[in-house]
Amino acid sequence: MTEQPHAKTQKFSLHDDKSQEMHAILAAVYQALREKGYDPINQLVGYILSEDPTYITNHKSARSLICRIDRDELMRELVKTYLGI
DSSP: OOOOTTOOOOOOOHHHHHHHHHHHHHHHHHHHHHHTTOOHHHHHHHHHHHOOGGGSOOGGGHHHHHTTSOHHHHHHHHHHHHHTO
16 A cells, blocks of 8 residues: 555644643633732742642632642643743
């Protein structure tokens, strides 16, 4: 069987999907915290350091959203993004 000249193998990356999902969740949580008048950065840092979900408001289901992210994966992704790698 001959391979077609423009048939390229597509790469599938679960990591990219996970990263995009984390980004979308963080953006939604950030916005919910802003809407409720909190300092989103301070609240997110408090949550990341303590893993205490009470740092995150229930507004717009932000608390349940943030709990869908594994904290270790989140910290790993944040460090990679900060370092640009």
